[in-house]
Amino acid sequence: MSGLNPQFRFDTLVVGAANRLAATAARAVAEAPGTVYNPLFIYARPGLGKTHLLMAMGHAAAAIDPRLAVEYVTADAFLESFATAVAGGQGEAHRRRFSDVGLLLLDDVQFLSQRREAQAELIRLIDGLQAAARQIVLASDRPPAEIEGLDERLIRRFAGGLVIDILAPDYETRVAILRRRAEERGVAFGPGVLEAAASADSDSVRELIGSLNRLIAFQAASDAPLDPMQARLLLGSPEPAGIEAQDSVPPAEWSPPGPASAALPPEAAPRDEFADFLSEVSATVSQQVESWRARVAEAVLRWEGEGYRTARLERLLSEEVVADPHAVLDGYAEDVARLRAIGAELAEGAPALAGSAELFDPDNVAAAEALLERARHGVNPPPAPSPHWRLESFLEGASNRIAVRAAQSVAAEGPGRYNPFVIVGASGVGKTHLLHGLGNALAARGGVVACLGAHEFVDELIDAIDREATAAWRARYRAVDAFLLDDVHVVAGKDRTQDELFLLFNLLLESGRQMAFTSAVPLADMQGIEPRLLTRLEGGLVVELPAPDRALRQAAIERLLAARLDGVDPELAAYIAARPADSMRSALGLVQRVLNAAEVQQVHPTAALAREVLEGPVTRGPRRAASRVSGVLAPTAGGIRSREKMVWEWPDAAARLIEEWR
Amino acid sequence: MSLVNFTAREITCKIVYYGPGRSGKTTNLQYVFGRVPETRRGRMVSLATHGDRTLFFDFLPIELGSISGFTTRFQLYTVPGQSYYNATRKLVLQGADGVVFVADSQARRFDDNIESLQNLQENLLEQGVDVRQMPIVFQYNKQDLPRDLVLARADLDEALNFRGVESFAADALHGSGVFETLKGISELVLRKLAVGGPAA
Known part of the structure; x- marks a missing residue:
């Protein structure tokens, strides 16, 4: 209704x-x-x-x-x-x-x-x-x-x-209308007053109510209750037939100026100009001052029609004296405007909540704000950076110094420094660690940080399209304070994801929020990425994260050994670090293999054990030569430097399985 | 000046009678004073010279009592018409809620009317008041004089009332048109209650 x-x-x-x-x-x-x-x-x-x-x-x-x-x-x-x-x-x-x-x-x-x-x-x-x-x-x-x-x-x-x-009301109906309205307004008139008002020519009920308003205003401003004659004079009603001559007022005439005579009461004066004036002013004031009630009633109808709760305004109508009705109306309208803004944001970000009752109660805007806050963050927050990867734990060496320092700078200074920040490097060099470390550092500054892989990003979008919830999915990322995407090269050839990423990119950049990306493919070599997105990625700082040098590998190996063993064998660490490895992941994989072998053999890991595990017993030489006879020619270290990735280098199938699982 | 104070439940209207010297501004106030019951009016302050010319201004407060819960009062002022009292006119005009321009209908005073109207506009403008927003009515006084001495209301309207506001023919000495004028300006001023909302 x-x-x-x-x-x-x-x-x-x-x-x-x-x-x-x-x-x-x-x-x-x-x-x-x-x-x-x-x-x-x-x-x-x-x-x-x-x-x-x-x-x-x-x-x-x-x-x-x-x-x-x-x-x-x-x-x-x-x-x-x-x-x-x-x-x-x-x-x-x-x-x-x-x-x-x-x-x-x-x-x-x-x-x-x-x-x-x-x-x-x-x-x-x-x-x-x-x-x-x-x-x-x-x-x-x-x-x-x-x-x-x-x-x-x-x-x-x-x-x-x-x-x-419907015809114009007859006299009796007019009297009945006046009586009912006077009763509703809580005003009592002397006998014959309303009948006098009803006898006035009146084409509509509205005019009749206007006459009643005049009577109410005049009586409120008078010291004594109105009598029928005053009512007739006030409203210009015809005199009833048979009225006594002494009750009638003489025709108006001009009097000479001079003080009003105390002996003559105003109503007995030939023409009481002041009373006329007072009557008109009273009617106008009453109409104007009370017009706020009409405005409030209109506002109630309007907002109620739009589904908003109007208890605040209805309370206003029931009050006799209101300090400042305009302020209340304005305040109500402001609250409705805020609810509408919240509703619009919810419609975009969480359509399921857009019809919530909280959005229609201006007396409780706080509830709507809380709903919006929950929708923004609480219900389904975007993936956060992994807490295991910290920027402080990322080892810095000569080979990766530029990238690490740049990341530290972004973490310390925020989006004002490099936006977007793009890390390019081969698989396993530590891009993900650096990205999540940066994400954690940004999160520590406050705000919501989204940090996820591009695969996950694409999957989420597909799921959102499937559920027809792209608006909510989109809003979730648009609300973040920082957006970090791992392996951005994965979006190559995925046009819809690129469109979404492009829009998100622009919005975040314009609003000064930090973005960071990693890619296993140099930006210049990327295929299947729209130029508009590619140029934007290139517009920030692009740093290369190269394969770790030997010193860096050794530091990482020593740290891993220290974490797993009571003491670090420098010879063991140096030996493994000296092994060819094109990534930190593969270097640490060597350590893991040695530790696994030591555990199986229930011995303490040493350089000798490592040598045996990683290079195999000397007696395996002929076997390797025999395998070459099969026609498979192992490339030189210049081609594939990770010898441990050659299956025949693996001492046993279990180690290979472990590596694959890892 | 606050026209309507919702907190104190008061309505105060300051109405200024403006016009050239000897046009009948004080006479208007005197007639009103004579018609207001003693209980409703304050003392009429009138500073006049020996020749009964207004020296400073006239002031007549009228208490209309409680209307719709609001204590309502009107304050009627006149300004000295003579051109050399412009500083006083500016002072009286400050905070006016409405203006009655009392013009002298005599043909020989035509230029005085024009000059006074221009002076009113200048003074309002100087006070940062938009002339078009100020409630104003015209009163063409002395219409009781012989026809060959006075201009008709239509002629005066054409010369002075280019905004087409309400105008009244009057004979302030005998009271004709005095209250009609006061009602006219009061209506305009009070209508602003709803239009403008509470005044600051």
């Missing part, structure tokens, strides 16, 4: 001869929508209660069947939404919106005059609703035939239901 003024109900409607027929028909329709008088067309001059009747039907129908969808809409709002929908190519969605309504209340139909497109849409809508036994009620300030440029088909459809009018 949307857009219904809570005050406009059947129990607040004063029924008289002028509107009895319309009210009866309206009740019948509200009690059984779609079964009688469909469509129901009500017309009357402005201010006679059409809107009240329409909304009363909405309230009554919803009270009888709470599941019934009731929609109140004015024709100009209908036109606007239709035009917006058509402009946005959403005409069908607009049609669907109304086709599910059980009771459609369309007010101010005269605004459809000369709007052929909208009229055609309304014809379709009426046909659709009638076919589905749903009710449509229309209201206009004139009968259908007098609405200029109204489609003949619409007129016929209206005539097929019930067209009914």
Whole structure:
């Protein structure tokens, strides 16, 4: 149920001869929508209660069947939404919106005059609703035939239901309306005052309420209650027949200036100009000062119609004195604006949460903020850098000094230094360690750091596409403070991933957030990567992480041995470090093999054992020669320097399996 | 000056009667003073010379009582019309919520009216007030004089009232048009309550 003024109900409607027929028909329709008088067309001059009747039907129908969808809409709002929908190519969605309504209340139909497109849409809508036994009620300030440029088909459809009018209220109804409204406002008048007001010529109920407002304002500003004569004077009502001559006021005439006589009370003066002035000022002040209530009521209707909780504004309406209603309205509007902004971000990042109740309660914006915060980070945070790889534990040597120092610099200074930071190097040289180490260092500075491999990145995107959740997936990375991607060369040939990465790259760069990448392929040699992405990667700092030199290998081997054994055998470390290895991973693999062999043989690892494990017993020489006879020629160290990767160099199958597993 | 104070529940309207010397500004206030019950009005302060010319300004406070819970008061001021009292006019004009321009309808005072209106606009401009935003009404006084001495309301409208605001023919000496003018300016000033919201 949307857009219904809570005050406009059947129990607040004063029924008289002028509107009895319309009210009866309206009740019948509200009690059984779609079964009688469909469509129901009500017309009357402005201010006679059409809107009240329409909304009363909405309230009554919803009270009888709470599941019934009731929609109140004015024709100009209908036109606007239709035009917006058509402009946005959403005409069908607009049609669907109304086709599910059980009771459609369309007010101010005269605004459809000369709007052929909208009229055609309304014809379709009426046909659709009638076919589905749903009710449509229309209201206009004139009968259908007098609405200029109204489609003949619409007129016929209206005539097929019930067209009914409301006349101006008669005297008794006017008195009843005034009494009820005065009672609602908590104002009591002397006998005959409201009857005097009702005797004034009044074309509409709104004018009547305006007269009542004048009376209330005047009485509030007067020292004594109003009497009927004052009411008549105030409102220009005709005097009732047979009134006593002494009760009437003499015709107005100008008096000479001079102080008001104390002997003559104001109402007895020939013409009390000050009283007139006071009356007018009172009416204006009352109208203007109390206009905030109207504004608040309008705001309640508006926001309630959009689904927001309006308890704060409703409290305002119930208060007698409000310090600054404008500030409350402004504050409410600001809170709604914030909720909308949060809703927009959620719609982008976590569509499942976009309809949450928290987004519609301006009195609890904090809950919506918390929801957004959870959506940003808590529910599904992006992969973080591995805690095992620290920048401090990354060994620095002559061969990798540039890369390590650059990473330290990025970690210390953030995105202002090198953005993006790209590490290029062969497999196993420590790119991943350096990247995760950098990620941990950045995370220590605060903020969310996403650090993952490109394989994982691609898989996540495919999964998100599969689940139709790309917006959420995208938002997750767009919210991070630093983005580190391992093995970026993997995205080669994956166009969609590259598109996403390109957009993410630009967004993060523009907002000054750090990015770092690793690649096993030099950027210049990369194939299948779009130039726009490649040039952006080249736009930061690209450092090469070369194969570790012997000193670096030895340091790493000594550290591993120290961690695994009680003491480090320098001869063992030196021997293994001297073995050819094109990566740190392979060098440490040699250590692992020696340690495994020592464990199997239950001896302490020594250089001799290492030599035996890595080079094999001397007696194996002929076997190696024999294998060459088979026609397989082992390349020289210049071709493949990792001799341990030649299967015939492996002492046993178990060691080979372990290496593969590792 | 605060037009409406929601916290203190007060509405205060400062209305300034402006116009050339001897156009009838003080007479307007005197007539109003005479019609306001004693309980509703304060003392009318009038600093006049021996020749009954306003030397400084006239001030008439009117208490309208509580309207819709707001204590409402009007403060009516006049400015000295003579051209050499411009400093005083500026002072009185400060914080005005509305202006009644009292023009002398006599044909021989036509230029004085124009000069005074220009002076009003200059003074408002100097105070950073947008003339178009200031509520103003015109009163063409002395319409009781013989027809051949005064300009018709339409002629005065054409000469002075180029903004097309409300104008009133008046005979302030006998009261005709005085309260109508006051009602007119009050309506304009009070309408700004809703349009402008609470004034600072």
